[in-house]
Amino acid sequence: MSILQYDFMVRALLAALFTGLAAPAVGTYLVQRRLALMGDGIGHIAVTGVGLGLLTGQSPVLTAVIVTVLGATLIEVVRERGRTSGDVALALLFYGGIAGGVLVIGLAGGSAQTLQSYLFGSITTVSVTDVWTVIALAAGVVFLALGLAPQLFAVCQDEDYAKVAGLPVRFYNLLTSVLAAVTVTVAMRTVGLLLVSALMVVPVATAQQLTKGFKATILAAMGLGALASLGGVVTSFYVDVAPGATIVLLALAGFAAAWPVGSLLRHRRHAGAPFEVDPGLPHLSVPEDHRHTHGVDCGHVAVRHGDHVDYVHDGHRHAHHGDHYDEH
Amino acid sequence: MTTAIAVRDGNIALGGRPVVRGVDLSVRRGEVVALLGSNGSGKTTLVRGLMGLVPWSSGDVQLLGTPQRRFNEWHRLGYVPQEGSANSGIPATVLEVVSSGRLSRRRLLLPLPRRDRDAVRAALRAVELEDQQHDAVSQLSGGQQQRVLIARALAGEPDLLVLDEPNAGVDRHNQVGLAATLRPMVESGATVLLVLHEMGPLAELIDRVVVLRHGRVTYDGIPPTDDSLDEFHSHHHSRHQRDRTPLGGGPL
Structure with missing residues (x-):
């Protein structure tokens, strides 16, 4: 395999694989909670984090993790307080985040090139340290997203019931947001902040076309995410195209292919659902x-x-x- | 302690409107109590208050002998919410939803132990959904979804089971089925509080009836007979004229 002869490609493939697994794992919970666009919001906030990293000479990934976790907590608090003004509050955070980021990156002397590498990803330039950071964070996210699946599922599926079962519902909601924040920073180098949300949402939407249960959905979404990520990187190696955009377009192609099948399956299931028994009929x-x-x-x-x-x-x-x- | 539920002068306000007003309610261990009343009488709010889902504005509330504020024996509580919450648009199989009934007993990050899986299977069998356990909840009928929620509560093997309108939208055959499902639990000493519109086939299980009207308790005593209940509930059955009903008050 000629592609594996290049160290930068091996690093890129590793980063893609782990991002592709982690993003849909968290995305499954976001989609179920109708927060599909939350990844996008966190992505905007992350720009400020990157800017602060460049300004202070710290690792941009580290500062981005800190800033996005704070932002995600804020979004969760806003969401809990009142659902009606939630989307406006989210919008304020989005724009504040990206405007602040552009400003701070400018102050730090960063060029449009620097900004673009975070907005659209630059997977082929990831360093060895970057790869280890991505693997460690992504593995942590996947471990929690799958390990706490019964609890997180119950909170999404029926929040009232989860409360009566004695689960700390607020904690689990916050945990989902924090995991989303970490995932965004992980995916920042792979697909870029503007396309992160796609990798969190699209594989989940595709998986849901074909699956019945929750566990099947999250596992299928992770598989599809990994497939699209690896496929995107490999494609960009042979054809000179942007890897981040290719990953997202591959994921979307997967959805386009699955949708007609899902449509047919839903129709079949509906038609084949057993009729209720009522022995009292004449x-x-x-x-x-x-x-x-x-x-x-x-x-x-x-x-x-x-x-x-x-x-x-x-x-x-x-x-x-x-x-x-x-x-x- | 022999009281499963004890409420003294309980009040609940929703958005500033008093919904449950000065309610005294006491349910003994092993008792089966039906909470009756017309729509908007505060039945569901009272039950949600007992489950800790809405805050009490005042009153003294005890669950299984512990003040509600300090209550933490969640595994002893079973709750069946009103119809409709089984299918929240989230992909989930029947088995997955029923398994979440064991959550308050299960340890973090570990697979479900055999004992829990047995309890889940027994609950599925009790509501006759064993064959459909791998089906998506969204493809079940309303009545079947209701049975999924009942199985989820049964899977937790609760000491106190609270059901909010378990028979809403459920046909007679499955109402009889619910009575059969609850009977062994009641015989083994569980306490059951049921919010009901009409008692139907569950009547034979019920020890006591509490009627709410505009958030206040207007009757608390032995269940009425079938005839008087008919009269009590439906205003067009005027042929059942009686001097008085065991319920004392007028129609709801």
């Missing part, structure tokens, strides 16, 4: 003759109904009853 035999016997291959939709099967045709549900069919 007996109604079907007056007209049946030209064929209903069965596995008769072409009519067969739906479970208690201990037997109803066959759906022309808006009727017919069930075998002795030598005739009943209207159910």
Whole structure:
């Protein structure tokens, strides 16, 4: 494999793999909590963090983690206080974050080039230290997102029930936001701050087209995220295109491919969902003759109904009853 | 202590409007109590107050012998919220939702131990959803989703089970099923508080009825007979004319 001969490509692939796993893991919770755009907001705030790092001579990743965690906490507090003004408050944070970032990066003498490398990622220039930071942070995020899945799932699924079960709901909500903040900083070098949110949301949306359960969704989303990230980096090696944008477009292509399948699956599941049993219904035999016997291959939709099967045709549900069919 | 629920002069206000007013409620261990009343009578708010989901503006509230403020034996509590919360738009299988009924007993970061999985399976069997455990909750009917929520509460093997309108939107067959599900729990000594619109097949389990009206308790005593309950609830069944009902008061 010629691609692995270059150290910078190995580093890029490692960073992509871990980002691709971590972003959808956290994204699953954000999507369920209807905070799909939160990653975007945190991304904007991270620009200020990067600027502060450049200004003070600290590692931009470190300062970005600190600033985004503070920002995420603030967003969570705003969200908890009142849902109505939540989106406006989020917008204020977005713009404050990016304006502050541009200002501070300018003060620090950073060029438009520097800013762009954080906004759109520069995965092929990650250093060895960067890779280790990305791996460590991403592994931590994945560990918590999967390890605490039963608790975090319960909080998303039914917050009231989680409270009655004695779970510290506020803590788990805050934890999700902090994990999102860390993930954004992790993905900053891979896909860039402006496209982070895509990697958190799109694989989840794709997975949801095909999965029934929560665990399946989060695992499938992680797989899709890793696939898109690796695919994006490899593509950009052979074709001269921006890796960050390629990753996001690949993820979107995955969604475009999954959507028709999901649509079909949902239709099938809906049509095949068992009918409720009500033993109190009167007996109604079907007056007209049946030209064929209903069965596995008769072409009519067969739906479970208690201990037997109803066959759906022309808006009727017919069930075998002795030598005739009943209207159910 | 032999009291499962003890409320003295409990008051709850929602957005400044008093919804539960001066309620005294006492439920003994092992008792099955039905909370009746028309829409807006404060039944659900009272139950949410008991579960700690809305704050009490005043009053003395004890759960299983502990003042509510200090209560932390969450695993002894089972709660079935009103219909509709099972499908919150989040992808989840029946098994996943019912398994969250063991959360207050489970340890962080560890897989669900065998004992918990057994309890989950028993709960699924009790509501006859074992065959559908891997189905998405969103593809179930309203009645089946209600049974998922009941199974989630049963999975926790609670000492005190609180159900908010478990029969809303559930057909007669499944109402009978719920009564059959609750009976062994009641026989083994669990306390049950049910918010109900009408008692239906659950009537035979119920020891005592508490009726709320405009947030106040207007009746607290033995369950009324079927006939008088009909009269009590539906205003068009005028053929059941009686001198008095065991409920004392007029229609709701």
